[in-house]
Structures are given as structure tokens and as C-alpha cells.
Amino acid sequence: MKKTTNNPLSLLIKGLLLENPVFVLVLGTCPTLAVTTGVKGAVGMGIAATLVLICSNIVISLLKKIIPDTVRIPSYIIVIAGFVTVVQMIMQALPALKSIYELLGVYLPLITVNCIILGRAEMFANKNTVKDSALDGVGMGLGFTAALISMALIREVLGKASFFDIPLTFLEPYKISFLAQPPGGFFVFGVLIAIVNVITKGKAPFKKDFSCEGCPSAALCHGKCGEGEEKEARE
């Protein structure tokens, strides 16, 4: 794995483009595709996931010496699920956030299994200081939110001819409703990754394919999912 530089500023900025969790590391694809039909849902999901990410990074970094190595993944999941419940309860309680709570629906509890959060716990928080982990959480959270908003902007403005649920009447005759539908989500995501690939060419760890590297589950399967493939190739 690449050694991470611990300069506070670079920790904050790297999440935005060079190590963007969505477009470069390709983690947390499910919420990225599901909640980006509108900017409102994207902002809500981004902020909720960022809060959980910062809190879980801090706690896991604090507990890194106490949690035994063999049961670390279940322990991380429980810590994360706890914070997700806290965020869920806060959103339910505040009248201003109630509509976002209903909009996100089942995707809110599913933040628990968002690969970004577990991935950062496994890749960063369990081997870095509390301060660095908190900054990493902020940076990655911002990167996640920025990615969600950029996708939602394309899908809502071009697909639904509206912005933040406010209709843009002049765009109405030109809207491409395909983009707001599920297939459009996959399509916009693919195109955006291709664009980010071109922009960051040579600077970012260009991920050629889905592999065990960067996959938070790699710790669980011990790289076995890749091994099977190699065996087949030899046969």
C-alpha cells in the first residue's frame, strides 16, 4: 500500500480529487447511484455519511490498540452502526431534516455497510493518530459529498429539469429523462469516472479494475477472491 503523507492540508484535499473515494477508489457505489436523482438527497446523504465517517474514524483510531486484530472488522461495523443510529435519530428528531430522512429511506441505515467508512477504518484510522484520522474523515467525507453533488447536478438538471426540487422551466423541453432513471445513474457514473481518469492521469493511483486492493473486504477474504481467478487463468 502507498504510504500516506500526513500533512494536514494534503489529508484534507486528497479526498476531493486525487484519492476521491467515489471516482478514484470506487468505494460506496450503492448510495452514489441511488440517492443522486436529486441534489437534495445527495447533500443529505453526503452530510450524514461524512458525520458518521468522522466520528467512526476518531473512535476507531482511539480504540486501535484495544481492539484485537482477529475481530476488528465486526468491531468496526458495530462502531459504525452505532453512529449511523445516532445520525438517524437526530434526523428524525429535527423537523427541518425530516423530509430528507424520508427521502433517503432505507439508504440511511445502509450507511453502516458503506464501503467508504469501513474502508477508511481499515486502511487509515487503525494505523494513524486520532488527529490525522479525523482530518482524513473530513477530507474523504467532503470528497464523497462533492462526488454525490456533481453526479446529482447532472442527473437532476439534465434529467428532471429542476434544481433542488425547483423546476427550471426553460430546460423542460430539452430534458433527458433517461438520466434520472436507474440506467442513467450507471451511465453518468461511468462517464464521470472516465473524465476523472483523464484529469488525474499519472497523478492518481489509476485503478484499472475492481481488485482486492482498496477493497475493505480484502481483510475478510484474504485476497481469496482474486486467487480463484488466477487459478482459473492457469487452467
Next chain:
Amino acid sequence: MELFKSLIIILMGSVLVNNYVLTRFLGICPFLGVSKKLDQATGMGISVTFVMLLATAATWPIQKFLLDRFNLGYLQTVVFILVIATLVQFIEIILKKFIPSLHKSLGVYLPLITTNCAVLGVTINNINDGYSFLESMVSSLGVGLGFLLAMVLFSGVRSKLEDADIPEAFKGIPITLVAASIVSLAFFGFGGVVEGLFA
């Protein structure tokens, strides 16, 4: 007969119309990650179906007889993920001990399923939709089969992609997502199937 009809509607609805992967975006990571080869895709699909059925059988009674009864609804996320994680671990141990041949073919995929959002998603959705135990089990079976179907179809599409001439920037992940978009578009065709099933 009415019961049978409603079960068929739930089953077909979750296999085709509300396919979790292609229209609800749950379980995208294994869908994209393990769909390169047909046999891997099948193995993963069967494992997920198996775990979904067991997870539903375990979480539904917990919700009804424990969480609802003692007003602990807010603990749903924590309890469900804990149950699923333990269950997966448990299945792995049992398979390893008693059915080693099955463990050999499915064992690799089992740990990955703990963090599969489709499994947690289906258990929570069953509760939110107010399904009975039988309906929940049928819905989980449907979602699992839908996942398997999507995986198998997509692995076929991906094997064609390997020989294609793809622009540099689109190589790897982007073209896979564009291909997934087209497969997802194909599932749009099932839109009215369930409503017309018994009409």
C-alpha cells in the same frame, strides 16, 4: 388462492421489476466485482440468496418479538448488522465442518457478504413493507434470485467486453458501468409484467 397469488406477485416483483441490483442499486460492489466469470457470478449469487433467506428468517422474529415488543425499534440497524455478521460467520463454520465440498465452492464469497448492502437492505425493507413472515421469506428469495439473474446476465455481457476495442479513458471500470447501464435498461422492459400477471 389469494395468498398464493400475492406471493407470486411479490416473487416476480422482486426478481424482475424491483431488481435490487439494477433498479434499487443495492449490492453493486459484488455485482461489479465478482461478475467477471460465469461460475464466480453463479457462486456469489447462490451464496447471497442463501444468506438472504437465513438472515430474513433470523431478523424477522427478532424485529417482531423483541424490538417491537420492547419498543427498541431504534436499535434495528445495530441488531440486524450484528445478526447478519454472526450468521455469516456461523454458516461458514458449519459448512467447513459438515459440508466441505460446499464450503469450497461458496466459502470464498461468504465473508464478502457481511458487508453486502443488499442483505441488510432486504431485511430492513421486509420490515418497512410490513410483510408477514411467509411474505418476507418469499420476497428474500425473489431478491436473491434477482441478484443471481443480474449477476449471470452481466457476466455474459462482460465476457464480450473483453475483446472490444475501448477508448483509453473508458478502459476498466467506466465501460463496465456503461455496460451495466444497458443491462439495467433492458430490465425496464419488465415494468408492467407483474400488474398484468393475473389480469
